[in-house]
Amino acid sequence: MVAAERVVPPRVAVAERVAAEAGFQQGCIPEVGRLLRLAAASKPHGLVAESGTGAGVGTAWLHSGLGAGARLITAERDEELARRAAEIFADDARVSVLTGDWRLLERHAPFDVFFCDGGGKRDAPERVVELLAPGGLLILDDFTPSPHWPPRFGGEVDELRLFYLTHPALEATEVLTTPVSSAVVAARRA
16 A cells, blocks of 8 residues: 655645745644644634744644634734735635734634644643633644653753643643654643
8 A cells, every 4th residue: 555645735835835935934844734634623613723823834734624614713923924824814704813912812712722832832821721612622832752751851840841731621642743843732621
């Protein structure tokens, strides 16, 4: 059996091109993107949110799994990046790109899927958890895998990762996305 090539959704390719043109190098990697697509697809009528739109690569991955009855709202504080990302989704009324701080998302909560890639992850982790609907999924990437428990980073306990992995309102796990990166995936308990 020959392995099928993994296709990149068209809007992801557009967003990657926009990111390259803008010199934005912190876009979502395909391994995390596929996880985002899966999360969005699991909530076909859900409200999906993202903090840290960047040039829209992660947004495009979320969009690729978005159900016909779902909505996607994302916030980016860099005005130029937000403008460019909004152009990618201008033809889809289900998608809203907000320009400003991640806290703009708060008025739209609770979320069925929240990809917390920008603000909130480090500066307001308790608030991030509160923005999830019961059964809502939280995805946090850009962690370095740790074989230790509690998880360590830079020789010390990774308090941020530990917060999410042990939060009493979450059922959480860490998944390897590449040999050198991981993501925390969590569901809010009902």
